[in-house]
Amino acid sequence: MTVKIKLIISFYLSDYENSHDMLINAIKSIMQRKYNTYKVYLHNFSNFDGILLLDILNQITDKIEIKNNEGRFIDIKINFNNDKYSLHFRDSLLML
Secondary structure, eight states, X not given: OOOXXXXXXXXXXXXXXXXXXXXXXXHHHHOSGGGXXXXXXXXXXXXXXXXXXXXXXHHHOSOEEEEEETTEEEEEEEEETTTXXXXXXXXXXXXO
């Protein structure tokens, strides 16, 4: 019998100097080959929250592609590890 162990990582603001550092570490934790082309859905992301996250993403990588419609983010794609891998951030509210 084989047992699979799942590693669950949590990010607590109290473990970091500020929320900015916590978000950078959280995003970097999913910037891995095994998550290549994954879509990360965030609720109501296309408004104010998307602008905050875009600022964080811009500090992590300069390989960002943005698709928007009437000023609302539909998809933000980041490339990392010399453009070998990518992640997509999307708004779950727009999907409804």
